[in-house]
Amino acid sequence: MKIEDLAVPESVKEILIRNGISTLYPPQEEAIKARALEGQNLVLASPTASGKTLVAELCALKHVLEKNGKVLYLTPLRALANEKFEEFKKYTTIKKSNGRQVRVGISTGDFDSSDPWLERYDIIVTTNEKADSLLRHRAKWMDEISLVVADEVHLLNEPERGPTLEVVLARLLQINPDTQLLVLSATVKNADELAEWLKADYITTEWRPVTLKEGVVWQNEIIFKDGSAVKVDKHSKDTAINLAAHTVKLGGQALVFASTRKNAVGHAKKAAPEIEALLSKPMKRSLETLSEQIATMGEHTRLGDALAEVVRGGVAFHHAGLGGAHRKIIEDAFREGKIKVLTATPTLAFGVNLPARMVIIHDYRRYDPGYGFYPISVLEYKQMAGRAGRPKYDKVGEAVLIAKTDDERDYLMQSYVLAQPERIWSKLAVERILRPHVLATIAANYAQTEQSVYEFFGKTFYAYQYAPEAIQKVIAKILKFLYDEDMIDVVGEKILATKFGRRISELYIDPVSGVVIRDAFKQKPPMLSDTSFLHMVAHTPDMVPRTRPYSGEYDELALFVDSHREEFFIPPPSEWEDRIAYEEFLAEAKAAMVMNAWTEERTEDEIIERFMVQPGDLYRLIETGKWLLHASHELAVLFGEKEYLPPLDALLSRIEKGVKKELLPLVKLEGIGRVRARILYNSGYKTVEDLKHAPVENLTKLPLIGPKLARKIKEQVGGFMKTEEWKKLKTEKGAEQQPLTDYY
Numbered sequence: 001m002k003i004e005d006l007a008v009p010e011s012v013k014e015i016l017i018r019n020g021i022s023t024l025y026p027p028q029e030e031a032i033k034a035r036a037l038e039g040q041n042l043v044l045a046s047p048t049a050s051g052k053t054l055v056a057e058l059c060a061l062k063h064v065l066e067k068n069g070k071v072l073y074l075t076p077l078r079a080l081a082n083e084k085f086e087e088f089k090k091y092t093t094i095k096k097s098n099g100r101q102v103r104v105g106i107s108t109g110d111f112d113s114s115d116p117w118l119e120r121y122d123i124i125v126t127t128n129e130k131a132d133s134l135l136r137h138r139a140k141w142m143d144e145i146s147l148v149v150a151d152e153v154h155l156l157n158e159p160e161r162g163p164t165l166e167v168v169l170a171r172l173l174q175i176n177p178d179t180q181l182l183v184l185s186a187t188v189k190n191a192d193e194l195a196e197w198l199k200a201d202y203i204t205t206e207w208r209p210v211t212l213k214e215g216v217v218w219q220n221e222i223i224f225k226d227g228s229a230v231k232v233d234k235h236s237k238d239t240a241i242n243l244a245a246h247t248v249k250l251g252g253q254a255l256v257f258a259s260t261r262k263n264a265v266g267h268a269k270k271a272a273p274e275i276e277a278l279l280s281k282p283m284k285r286s287l288e289t290l291s292e293q294i295a296t297m298g299e300h301t302r303l304g305d306a307l308a309e310v311v312r313g314g315v316a317f318h319h320a321g322l323g324g325a326h327r328k329i330i331e332d333a334f335r336e337g338k339i340k341v342l343t344a345t346p347t348l349a350f351g352v353n354l355p356a357r358m359v360i361i362h363d364y365r366r367y368d369p370g371y372g373f374y375p376i377s378v379l380e381y382k383q384m385a386g387r388a389g390r391p392k393y394d395k396v397g398e399a400v401l402i403a404k405t406d407d408e409r410d411y412l413m414q415s416y417v418l419a420q421p422e423r424i425w426s427k428l429a430v431e432r433i434l435r436p437h438v439l440a441t442i443a444a445n446y447a448q449t450e451q452s453v454y455e456f457f458g459k460t461f462y463a464y465q466y467a468p469e470a471i472q473k474v475i476a477k478i479l480k481f482l483y484d485e486d487m488i489d490v491v492g493e494k495i496l497a498t499k500f501g502r503r504i505s506e507l508y509i510d511p512v513s514g515v516v517i518r519d520a521f522k523q524k525p526p527m528l529s530d531t532s533f534l535h536m537v538a539h540t541p542d543m544v545p546r547t548r549p550y551s552g553e554y555d556e557l558a559l560f561v562d563s564h565r566e567e568f569f570i571p572p573p574s575e576w577e578d579r580i581a582y583e584e585f586l587a588e589a590k591a592a593m594v595m596n597a598w599t600e601e602r603t604e605d606e607i608i609e610r611f612m613v614q615p616g617d618l619y620r621l622i623e624t625g626k627w628l629l630h631a632s633h634e635l636a637v638l639f640g641e642k643e644y645l646p647p648l649d650a651l652l653s654r655i656e657k658g659v660k661k662e663l664l665p666l667v668k669l670e671g672i673g674r675v676r677a678r679i680l681y682n683s684g685y686k687t688v689e690d691l692k693h694a695p696v697e698n699l700t701k702l703p704l705i706g707p708k709l710a711r712k713i714k715e716q717v718g719g720f721m722k723t724e725e726w727k728k729l730k731t732e733k734g735a736e737q738q739p740l741t742d743y744y
């Protein structure tokens with residue numbers, strides 16, 4: 001089927017053809033034949049890179065241009081939301097019948113807002129969590145949605161994040177039963193069941209744009225599913241390196257999946273010298289430049305150094321511990337073919353478009369502190385394997401599991417290569433997970449009686465797969481908890497949320513966190529300090545990532561707890577009576593110390609080294625801390641705890657920027673982050689007034705402040721700059737080289 005024959009506006013076809021897409025892939029054709037363009041609900045379960053997004057694009061434009069509709073595109077990750085947003089942007093040149101251009105919007109942050117500004121957009125890309133929070137705020141424009149696209153829906157199977165997607169889908173259907181649903185998923189065994197739940201048709205395909213050869217390697221010989229075998233040269237003791245080198249020598253790229261971040265870094269370090277030996281001179285020079293770019297990006301950290309080092313050898317690692325800027329530069333360099341071997345944790349297998357000729361699955365086992373080692377699911381294996389093969393570059397893609405023994409080779413062949421992906425199962429009926437959703441159902445007025453709460457949850461995938469009664473017991477228990485904690489009230493038949501309950505739901509925190517904060521506020525420690533608040537938020541179940549003290553750290557943490565005893569809202573448990581609770585407390589104290597170090601302007605590198613946290617985790621910890629402090633502030637307002645407001649306000653501004661109080665006026669300026677603000681302050685420019693009077697040439701003499709930034713500062717503080725002054729600065733050698741980011 002040709003693009004030009006499709007029943008979509010010409011303007012859309014033109015854009016696609018200009019982008020090199022002229023014929024539909026078979027799964028896309030099936031979707032069109034299944035009447036996706038006529039509004040049919042559809043579950044499309046097909047392999048990685050089989051072009052599911054294009055079906056969504058066609059349907060979306062159909063809605064916007066021909067049906068005066070509005071589209072919501074749900075993704076599981078921010079990175080993926082960004083990617084989809086970029087993909088949809090190409091349509092913004094098209095005009096709608098009212099003469100206005102198609103508008104594409106994205107919203108992934110701030111869970112305490114209904115984002116009324118999104119009303120103006122035709123296609124809105126969000127994460128599942130953001131959509132959930134918008135539904136809790138009853139964003140009005142959500143009633144106008146005529147098409148919901150849900151991407152990567154096999155996520156339903158994941159215990160922590162699947163339930164949110166499930167509730168969002170059920171809720172969107174509740175408020176708008178006529179909305180068209182387009183559900184995109186990896187190949188799963190029970191697409192039919194999923195479809196039945198959503199009253200949709202389903203399509204499952206095995207089609208891929210590049211043929212995939214799956215196999216197992218043992219003693220440097222790969223045996224593929226079809227029985228063919230390939231010998232791999234033995235350079236190193238490490239099989240993964242031999243496989244990667246094999247691919248690079250033949251002009252391809254390799255993606256190595258490791259089970260942990262530490263292993264990902266370790267594999268990259270080991271592979272770098274071996275791969276470097278295979279590179280051409282011009283390639284090495286180009287990598288040298290890339291390496292320098294990485295080393296000088298953002299604040300200096302050791303993980304950044306390690307990355308810069310391996311990049312010289314054409315190798316990189318990719319995991320959630322890396323900062324966003326580093327991740328982006330690595331992804332781009334891999335797509336450009338500069339990075340030959342990328343080692344990664346399994347999160348990379350989630351939708352982000354980064355294919356490689358060979359995928360090497362280093363470990364088929366994962367470690368869970370509670371369970372020990374367990375083998376990954378076939379679904380997860382297929383997601384990783386499916387990353388093999390770059391369309392346009394590779395004729396075939398190869399995915400290889402590593403076996404250590406003959407027996408293991410047979411096991412891997414049977415259990416993964418020849419196996420079918422599992423069914424997906426709803427994970428909704430877990431009290432901790434379900435609790436916020438039950439509260440939200442009442443608080444946002446989606447249900448006004450106990451019966452209607454049960455009815456709503458009776459329409460979830462969980463109820464569909466098990467039985468509506470199966471979830472009722474958990475809900476009843478949660479309702480009792482919410483009632484006991486004054487989050488809901490019962491008046492005759494009716495269930496209503498209290499102000500407290502409503503605010504908790506809107507703030508997008510666990511009701512238990514709300515209780516922790518409310519009760520803490522009643523305690524009033526003898527000495528109130530930043531530590532009081534930072535520990536309180538670290539004590540809530542919403543605090544992620546959970547910091548884990550390392551063994552050499554316990555004494556220091558115990559000392560900290562001891563010397564700050566007067567400051568805690570929640571008193572430390574006795575070390576002797578309840579060792580487990582005490583150690584948990586130490587872990588929370590650690591989170592508080594990390595956040596405190598950040599607001600005290602310790603450098604990122606110092607924090608990372610001292611507390612052994614990774615940059616990505618540090619950002620997330622700060623993000624969560626900020627969010628929970630905001631929630632605490634809002635609850636203090638609600639409960640009239642006025643004395644907490646000024647310190648919480650100050651702490652919030654400080655954690656946002658990572659600065660001491662005195663820098664707050666300076667970091668408000670665009671282009672000035674924590675590092676530059678400190679430089680200005682220490683040079684005597686302590687206020688906006690000081691900057692207004694500062695001669696520009698004095699500013700540009702400071703480290704990290706170039707003429708462009710100096711001018712920008714002047715513009716913002718209302719100072720002025722003579723044209724000659726500006727010209728003079730511009731002609732100075734190297735003057736324009738200073739990067740203008742507000743990172744510093």
Ligand SMILES: Nc1ncnc2c1ncn2[C@@H]1O[C@H](COP(=O)(O)OP(=O)(O)OP(=O)(O)O)[C@@H](O)[C@H]1O
Pocket residue numbers: 020021022023024025028046047048049050051052053054185186351352353391
């Ligand atoms: N008909 C087509 N002709 C040529 N290229 C196409 C066509 N359809 C899609 N593509 C390209 O194929 C690539 C993969 O598509 P897409 O990201 O939609 O895959 P997917 O099915 O969503 O896979 P994943 O499971 O990884 O999310 C994209 O780069 C896209 O531009």
Ligand SMILES: [Mg+2]
Pocket residue numbers: 052053151351
């Ligand atoms: Mg996709």
